Amino acid sequence: MNYSDEELIKDIERVNRISIVPTLLDVVCQTTGMGFAAIARVTETRWITCSVRDDIQFGLVQGSELKVETTICNEIRDSFQPVIINHVKENDLFCNHPTPLMYGFQSYISYPIILKTGEFFGTLCAIDPNPADLENPKIKGLFMAFSDLISFHLQQIELLDESDKTARNLNRQLSNSLDENRQYRHISSHTLQEPLRKLRIFSGMLVDSIRNKEIEKAEQFALKINDGADRFSNLIMSLSDFSILEENGATVQPVDLEYTVGVVKAELRFKLDERDATVNVGNLPTVPGVPLQMEQLFYHLFDNAVKFSKKDVPLLISISSQEYTRSVEGTHLMPEKRYVEIKFTDNGIGIDRFQLEKIFDMFSQIPSETVQEGSGIGLSICRKIIRNHSGLITIHSDQGAGTTVSIILPTS
Template structure:
């Protein structure tokens, strides 16, 4: 148990760290992401061939750094992916602030940039840089190109091409970010789900022994000569232990089904199941002696099933019928078998189940409308459905103003 608590604590820490890291700028990750976009290399090649410029790059521009993520260098400018320029020496730093394209055909003839420190520092005469803006509005960097010779860049064809390529790069970055976040969320959800189910399984095992001890002790006390008050207390203990045992079994089966691949069965051939079914009914009558239960059996054909699992399923259906029917209601149990298979029906009058509830009734933790004294985990019908499925059968429900009926159908084998 301590191990699971520690593991859960580590999982929460991992979740917090993941969210924290996602808020930071990870330059290395950005370079790797750009390198995984196949179109980038083709974009830089087209840019150079179309404009005649010798250097093109996709740059990551932050408040602190200018980093080359992808490069095509035909003029020996000297930058490679991961290479860095001093941020303040670049025009991209200005673009980060105003988020507008900068296009220069000929630096020496440009009124604004003729004496600008950037071309003086790096020795280029032609320059174009288009901002790359992500879907959330964040500024990623620029798609830029330079050359020591003048070039005809400031025209709709060239600027339109650059803007289209910048948008395409932004689209890929957004898509890859969404995929990465989805995979990360799925992994965290998987780990959380597995941890929760391990916790349920271990908790169930830890609870089983003391509950068995309580149940056995109540049975021993029941054999003693007790007064009315003592007998009443013993019945309360026995009733509570019975309910707790059912909850624990459902918890264990839920965890086993999720972690182990389904409900396990140990099948046997039965000429009939009346003893098993009567035992469940007797147990329910001890717990609820005032309730009216009527059973009719007609077994004409052997049944190949797991008797313990059938008893568990029947107990869940019977407890459900008692819980959701009026105190004076008659609960009817019908079981029969023939060459087609085994059928078990549990019917009770009561408030009809709404259609939208029926659609999810056999899902885990799903429950109908309940009163404050009808609380539970919502696993009984889910486990019953899984038991039916493990037998190759079905568990269905019909509900109307007259009655609600659950039907188990297991085909002959």
């Protein structure tokens, strides 16, 4: 694949957005005693430095380019394997290799940077005109850890860029909804920033522990970084799920809600069986809607009922419907339309009435020791689906007395 200059410039910028990169290169040089260290972007046709530490006047700076076929990194790109040379003149494989002769080095170490997608990004490498002892397991471990850390940060930057793109899309699409704009501003400034802050802290601690040769601490910090990455990825995926509901072009067609509930019950049968659940379903109507969105709606309602069920008490779920005859004044419902009200009731732990005001906020979490951890976006998705269908959703609940979700949808 040929990469454009614009794409490669973005890759260099991504590396330089990783604040700990200069520290990593400093640690590499101090640990190995080598005078040059760099992160290189390597493609099939290009070799470009993204970040450099040069104490031996090798002559490369950020953005410098070498002919890829003259570099050992080119071979690493093909093999995905590191290359370690203590002393070029004494190495049978590389003593006559053109690259050391061309660039005048005797010691060389380079580890591949592999993205989570399996794509080869480039290398973390170091060279020096003098021999060096690079077979030390601690040096190998350091390069492996650092290349993985760079890969991890590149992934997070990509996810963050994607979230920014989603943010712009959401902000544009939700311009008519002050409430959802308020929520997204909170997500941008708080929800997404908190895991990133922790990742930066633990990344710094990981570097310090490696520098101080505290291997056990390094492993602990690496695990924390991995957990944080999972948390951040889940937030982004949840946000993407929400943004998909904004896409135009969804086909509205008659949706048999009894059939939809049956499909969702089958999908969640194992979770329902674990809670010894009984599900009573009354006569449900056929309404105009987007089938997949209606399935998502009931999936999240069932999932919440399971999540908020009482311990050691069989779960009971009742779903019923009736014609909606009350006044639509004070709502966005249209007087000329006919509506149906669907009630989804469970006998779970209920929700404190003080929590009901924010229950539909994205990533809201209801404090409870008995509730399984979730993303906190399920009810936000439910409300968005109902709004997409020009309906209304409300929740009635008391702590310890179960929950009733009321859904009002047009029937024509």
